[in-house]
Amino acid sequence: MCLAIPMRIMEMEGDKAVVEAGGIRKEVRLDLIDSAEMGDYVLIHTGYAIEKLDKTEALETLELIKQVYRAGMTHDPESGSGS
Numbered sequence: 896m897c898l899a900i901p902m903r904i905m906e907m908e909g910d911k912a913v914v915e916a917g918g919i920r921k922e923v924r925l926d927l928i929d930s931a932e933m934g935d936y937v938l939i940h941t942g943y944a945i946e947k948l949d950k951t952e953a954l955e956t957l958e959l960i961k962q963v964y965r966a967g968m969t970h971d972p973e974s975g976s977g978s
Contacts, residue, residue: 899940900960901953904933914939916957 902914902921910925914937924943925931936953937944948956 897940899938899945901936901948901956902939903953904931904935904937907931907933912937912944914944917961 900916902916902923904912905915905920906913907925912923912925912931913920914923915921921939921942923937923939925937926943928937928944928947931937931944931947936948936950938946938948
């Protein structure tokens with residue numbers, strides 16, 4: 896399964912950037928988007944920023960990802976029920 900994650904640009908140098916989400920930092924390429932600035936939220940897929948997002952949309956998506964993660968942590972796949 897492929898998943899694109901919203902991340903915030905923390906550092907930029909040319910077409911490279913360091914982005915962050917949930918305390919995780921990653922170096923990515925910015926070649927596929929027209930413009931980006933420090934502090935922008937971008938959608939990251941396989942090491943590339945593929946779309947710029949507004950802050951509200953990015954934060955809502957990150958919250959949904961957190962909820963899915965938490966639900967997975969309380970679900971026991973062996974018994975089919977929550978723990």
